[in-house]
Amino acid sequence: MAALDELTAAYHKYARTPEFQEELVQLYQTYAGRPTPLYYAERFSRELGKGKIYLKREDLNHTGAHKINNALGQILLAQRMGKRRIIAETGAGQHGVATATVAAKFGLECVVYMGKVDMDRQALNVFRMKLLGAEVRPVTSGSATLKDATNEAIRDWVTNVDDTYYLIGSVVGPHPYPAIVRDFQAVIGRETKAQLQALEGRLPDYVVACVGGGSNALGIFTAFLAEPGVKLVGVEAAGKGLSTEEHAAALSKGKPGILHGAKSYLLSDSDGQVREAYSISAGLDYPGVGPEHSYLKDSGRVEYQAVSDHEALTAFSYLTQTEGIIPALESAHAVAAGMKLARQLAPDEIMVINLSGRGDKDIPTVARVMGVNL
């Protein structure tokens, strides 16, 4: 609790100062490549229906996904708190890569915990982290995936709390983490709102984003929460189907529970054991979800749907072939939900899909599914 209190105090002390914000904006612009484009996917829109579909191109960020927004924000905080050592958990490896990247840039020691199962699935990202100078520690306990990597990162943090900063990757974990990560990701929605205003002179009718822990979704939703005319759609991973045990849809199929210091919707059995989540996309493969998403589900402000592996793969190919943009499998879930919604769009309606990451890391997985030997 003391470490969380220290973090809360530091966040309030530093993160809202003009000096901090200026440094962060500078890094966003010159290092991460922000603002990311808001792209009108004309052919994709035309083939699907009558409305206009825009893609928020978070995939064009440095390191290939929205994760860098949060990693840059938090490392500036860590630096001001005088911490010399950065630790992180990672599932697909995108957050691990973003953390290793900013640690390299700021010359800080970096340890990334990753489930052994995920390390085997995402060998390329493991090697990227190592190239960036991070130590990747395999986690073999439990299901050896993201939730177990998070357990191990928390254990490391409580052990080495004096000199270590835990750079969490999503809007999960104990307070104040969900709020901190949301605030650093909220740049996505602020930009989208201003960009669409400039292009169309109006707000979107729909904003669609995928939800694992939920950081890219909260990042784009936050700017629109107070705009009742904007329908917000969060898309979970239905894996092999919501009627099976193999999915990661905590909001659609879970119930309230406690994991990693937060109360939120959770996949848990009646005995209180946390269930293993499953999705073809390692980044959505988490049995919990950010507590703010739970609130937004209960309040009805956001509609949560779930999309299967198969639908995500279909969307992955469709976007690739109609726009020449290869989405991450995580983002392909948002694309799939957007494709279904597109059929109902009126000619003057606008939908924004948050393209949270690029699909380069997923090529081996997709090839495997297609039976192609690379």
Added chain:
Amino acid sequence: MNRVAERFQELKRAGRKAFIPYIMGGDPDLPRLPRILESLAATGVDLIEVGVPFSDPLADGPVIQAAGQRALRHGCTLTKLLTALKPVASSLPVPLLLMIYYNQIFQRGTARFLEEVKAAGGAGLIIPDLPPEAAGELSRLAADFEISLNFLVAPTSQAERIRMVATASTGFVYTVSVKGVTGAREQLPPELPAFVQRVKTLSPRPVAVGFGIATPDQARMVSRLADGVVVGSAIVQAIAEDTELKKMASLVKALREAI
């Protein structure tokens, strides 16, 4: 008054310190649980902490994590564990504490959980991932059931927090000796005596120290500072290495003599 608080009062009157061994419920298996508990009681331990195996034991180091995974693999559930405790707890002269992660209580429902713990003969709870400020309903109901709640303080806790945690605890304050998770340490931190003294000064409740304590020498040192000593991983390891329990019995005997 709950049985945990009573036990600490008796010990205080007798000028003795509490020895609290920890075992993992369902490891190596549930049929052996009565024998383990009876063996501990026969060695003269004062309270026994029984861990409830959990999929995500955040506060535990490798030894207890592995024991919990073994127990889960062998099909140990909270229901089965409580069922196994029931016949032995009533004849045991030692109050039983459950160490349990909060999701397991939450999924069952607080009132039902407490009722079942009471029926199984449990006397107290240690919930490493539940701070007192989030324990409102549980605190109210546990008092009705006379089940003690024993919250945790860590070396990073400031005075105000130690006072708050101690006041919310109805048995003892679980004082974590080290920064980090459970598991034997070759050396306890040099600041430990000062830290335990600080907790004792601020706490209206007895102070038991756990995490990291493995050897009789360490236990003796800590028993001079605190009202009670918890030993976990070393005992769990001894059970894992010799399921005939001879190793456990001799370690527990040596610890008892030291405390």
